[in-house]
Each structure stands twice: as structure tokens, then as C-alpha cells.
Amino acid sequence: MSTVGKDIECYAAVAWEAKKPLSIEKVTVSPPKAGEVRIRIQYTGVCHTDQYTLSGIDPEGLFPCILGHEGAGIVESVGDGVTSVQPGDTVIPCYIPQCNDCKFCRSSKTNLCSKIRNTQGKGVMPDGTSRFTCKGKTLFHFMGVSAFSQYTVVAEISLAKINPKAPLKSVCLLGCGISTGYGAVLNTANVEKDSTVAVFGLGTVGLAAIFGAKKRGAKEIIGIDINTKKESLAKKFGSTRFVNPKDYPDRPIQDVLIEMTDGGLDYTFECVGNVQLMRSALEACHKGWGTSVIIGVAGSGQEISTRPFQLVTGRVWKGSAFGGWKSRESVPKLVEEYMASELMVDEHITHRVGIDDINKAFDYLHSGDALRVVVDLS
Ligand SMILES: NC(=O)c1ccc[n+]([C@@H]2O[C@H](COP(=O)([O-])OP(=O)(O)OC[C@H]3O[C@@H](n4cnc5c(N)ncnc54)[C@H](O)[C@@H]3O)[C@@H](O)[C@H]2O)c1
Numbered sequence: 001m002s003t004v005g006k007d008i009e010c011y012a013a014v015a016w017e018a019k020k021p022l023s024i025e026k027v028t029v030s031p032p033k034a035g036e037v038r039i040r041i042q043y044t045g046v047c048h049t050d051q052y053t054l055s056g057i058d059p060e061g062l063f064p065c066i067l068g069h070e071g072a073g074i075v076e077s078v079g080d081g082v083t084s085v086q087p088g089d090t091v092i093p094c095y096i097p098q099c100n101d102c103k104f105c106r107s108s109k110t111n112l113c114s115k116i117r118n119t120q121g122k123g124v125m126p127d128g129t130s131r132f133t134c135k136g137k138t139l140f141h142f143m144g145v146s147a148f149s150q151y152t153v154v155a156e157i158s159l160a161k162i163n164p165k166a167p168l169k170s171v172c173l174l175g176c177g178i179s180t181g182y183g184a185v186l187n188t189a190n191v192e193k194d195s196t197v198a199v200f201g202l203g204t205v206g207l208a209a210i211f212g213a214k215k216r217g218a219k220e221i222i223g224i225d226i227n228t229k230k231e232s233l234a235k236k237f238g239s240t241r242f243v244n245p246k247d248y249p250d251r252p253i254q255d256v257l258i259e260m261t262d263g264g265l266d267y268t269f270e271c272v273g274n275v276q277l278m279r280s281a282l283e284a285c286h287k288g289w290g291t292s293v294i295i296g297v298a299g300s301g302q303e304i305s306t307r308p309f310q311l312v313t314g315r316v317w318k319g320s321a322f323g324g325w326k327s328r329e330s331v332p333k334l335v336e337e338y339m340a341s342e343l344m345v346d347e348h349i350t351h352r353v354g355i356d357d358i359n360k361a362f363d364y365l366h367s368g369d370a371l372r373v374v375v376d377l378s
């Protein structure tokens with residue numbers, strides 16, 4: 001029986017409030033309105049940012065909501081006026097859309113499409129309402145995706161249509177972490193051959209940055225983490241050296257790195273979300289030309305600081321969202337790159353769980369043993 005135009009009841013992991021485990025609930029997902037698409041999510045990764053928002057430190061965190069923004073699935077139905085996808089298409093929802101019409105999309109300098117950013121940040125669809133209800137309550141959307149649900153509704157402009165042969169249980173990860181780290185190196189920093197690079201924080205984002213630096217032919221790639229288990233992993237992704245700041249309790253880590261690299265790094269990447277580390281990453285850059293890219297997401301109220309002299313003397317501080325990729329045109333290409341064995345994806349998957357065990361995914365992440373846990377919602 002067709003579900004088109006009807007409410008769908010399915011299971012979702014609901015975040016009723018911050019700091020509490022997710023709760024598996026039967027939710028009702030309304031049909032897509034004009035310009036919207038309903039998707040059957042098959043797999044989703046769990047990103048540090050889901051954990052961050054659930055922890056209650058995201059200034060945009062709204063509850064109750066359905067988290068998740070690293071998903072992949074199949075289009076179930078489309079709303080009026082939708083032309084770029086149809087039922088049956090294989091898609092990755094993107095938390096940064098690409099409308100090709102706004103000031104940002106028309107600029108080659110950014111990927112930050114702003115067409116629906118205001119409503120997305122308020123946890124609702126562009127018309128200001130939600131498509132999710134549960135137990136008589138309205139649930140907020142999250143990052144325009146809400147992949148922790150078997151069905152979700154997203155804006156058409158948020159959907160990247162990908163190769164139907166792509167294994168969704170792997171390429172779902174291209175919806176955030178891997179694309180982010182890889183793109184920050186290729187697009188935001190544009191690392192050149194023979195550069196020296198340091199990556200702070202070796203989760204999926206940091207390891208994908210290391211992989212990008214290796215691809216670009218960087219001659220020195222220093223992986224930095226306080227978890228010693230990350231040393232061998234980083235090597236697998238292309239690092240040339242591992243530094244654990246805990247081995248240097250009496251010295252700022254930037255001083256250690258400057259000494260190791262004859263004056264500092266050409267490029268550094270902060271992939272943790274720690275504002276002190278952001279300062280270290282900037283100050284570890286080489287005088288005159290070093291560029292530091294902030295990728296990590298910091299909690300509400302946190303601010304960065306450094307001596308302005310650090311910038312006056314030629315260091316550059318930048319930030320990167322979704323690796324600078326213009327989403328709808330780039331994600332399908334990243335999928336092809338993976339399918340041609342040119343992009344490491346499966347190496348990031350340390351655990352798989354069913355939707356009923358989604359809280360275990362958060363436990364694995366907290367334990368420090370996991371990179372990406374892929375949740376099967378199929
Ligand atoms: N800007 C973006 O578009 C974007 C996209 C995805 C994720 N993020 C953010 O990037 C960050 C990384 O995401 P992830 O999913 O890879 O996270 P993760 O939790 O898997 O990895 C973080 C790593 O940092 C390490 N770490 C923690 N404190 C450290 C310290 N003081 N010094 C060195 N290493 C330290 C941890 O041991 C861990 O290996 C998060 O802040 C996340 O919210 C940003």
C-alpha cells in the first residue's frame with residue numbers, strides 16, 4: 001500500500017531532553033510539503049556534534065528533537081514542485097544545503113548556503129513547522145536532517161543524489177565527518193605538496209584531514225591526540241609522526257611543535273572543539289605564512305584568543321564548515337571517489353549497532369575506542 005501523501009509511523013531515537021539517553025519511540029512523520037522530500041533513512045553515523053548537542057552545550061540545541069546528520073537513504077515521496085529527486089532515488093541529506101540561488105551559493109568563496117539556515121537553526125522546516133510528532137508532542141528537527149529516524153523530511157535543496165550502487169552502510173559517513181576533515185585540507189587550506197601539517201584531535205574528522213594531507217603530498221603530517229590508541233590509527237591514514245601533549249606536561253604543545261618543525265607548521269587543523277587547543281594550533285603555525293583551520297565545534301560561551309601579534313606576524317586563522325564542499329554537487333563526487341577506492345571510508349567504522357542500541361553508540365564514543373559507529377535503521 002502506498003504511503004504517499006499519508007502520515008508514516010516508524011521508529012526514531014528521540015532526545016527528549018539534554019544529557020539523557022535517547023529513547024526509541026514510535027513517531028509520526030507527516031508527508032513532505034512543497035519543496036520537501038521524505039526519505040527512508042537506512043544507515044546513519046553518529047558524529048561528535050550529535051553528542052555535543054545532546055550534552056546541552058549547543059546554543060542552538062532544542063529539545064525534544066531527533067538528532068543525527070550523517071545519514072543515507074532512499075526517497076519515499078516528494079512534495080509539490082520537487083524536480084531534482086524522485087521516489088526511489090538514493091540520497092545523502094546535507095546539513096549545509098545548496099540552493100544555487102542565494103548570495104552564498106552564487107559566490108565561489110563559500111559553501112555556506114543560507115537559504116534555510118534560520119529555520120534550520122530553529123529546528124523546523126522552512127515553513128516554520130515540524131514534520132515529527134510523538135505522544136502528542138511536536139519534535140524539533142536537527143541540522144535540517146534528523147537521521148536518527150527511519151523516516152525524515154528534508155528540504156529538496158538539502159539532498160545530494162548519489163550513485164544507486166553505493167553501499168549506504170558506508171557512504172552515509174560522507175554526510176559529515178569524513179567529508180569535513182578531507183575538505184578542510186583540500187578546499188579550505190588548499191594544502192600543497194611538501195607542506196608540513198599538524199592535525200589536533202584524531203577522531204574521524206582529524207583522520208580524514210590526515211588522509212587529505214597525505215593525498216596532497218604533505219612531507220610531514222603530525223597527528224596529535226591525548227589518546228595513545230590513536231597513534232597507530234593515524235599512521236594508517238597517513239601521518240608521519242604522533243605527538244601526545246600529555247608527554248609534555250610542562251610545556252605548551254605549540255612550543256614543542258615549533259621546535260620539532262624548525263619554526264612551526266605550514267598548516268594546522270583543530271578537530272576537537274577545545275578553544276585552548278585552537279590557540280595552540282594557531283600558535284604552532286610558522287611565522288609569515290602558517291595557516292590554522294578551526295573545524296572543532298566549541299560549546300556555548302566559549303571564545304578563542306591569542307596575541308594579535310601572532311596574526312600581525314603572518315599567521316592566518318580560518319574556519320571550515322563541511323570541509324568547504326558545496327554539498328549537492330560535491331557529495332556525489334566524494335561517493336564516486338570512495339567507490340573508486342580513492343577515499344578511505346570503511347576504515348573509520350569501528351562499530352555497527354541496530355537502532356535499538358543507539359545509546360551504545362554514544363557509550364562507545366565516550367569510551368574513546370570508537371571512530372564512527374554506524375546505526376542500521378533498515
Ligand atoms: N566544522 C564542521 O563542519 C564539523 C563537522 C564535523 C564535526 N565537527 C566537529 O569536529 C570535532 C571532531 O569531530 P569527531 O567526530 O572527529 O570527534 P571525535 O570525538 O571522534 O574525536 C575527537 C578527538 O579529539 C581527541 N582529543 C580530545 N581532547 C584533546 C586534546 N586536548 N588534545 C588532543 N586531542 C584531544 C580525542 O581523544 C578524539 O580522538 C568535534 O568538535 C565536532 O563537533 C565539525
Ligand SMILES: N[C@@H](CCC(=O)N[C@@H](CSCO)C(=O)NCC(=O)O)C(=O)O
Nearest residue numbers: 047049058059060061117176297321322
Ligand atoms: N550550533 C552551534 C554550531 C554548530 C556548528 O558549528 N556546526 C558546524 C557543523 S558540525 C557538524 O558535525 C557547521 O557547519 N556550522 C555551520 C552552520 O551551522 O551554519 C552553535 O550555535 O554554536
Ligand SMILES: [Zn+2]
Nearest residue numbers: 047049176177
Ligand atoms: Zn557532524
Ligand SMILES: [Zn+2]
Nearest residue numbers: 099102105113
Ligand atoms: Zn544557497
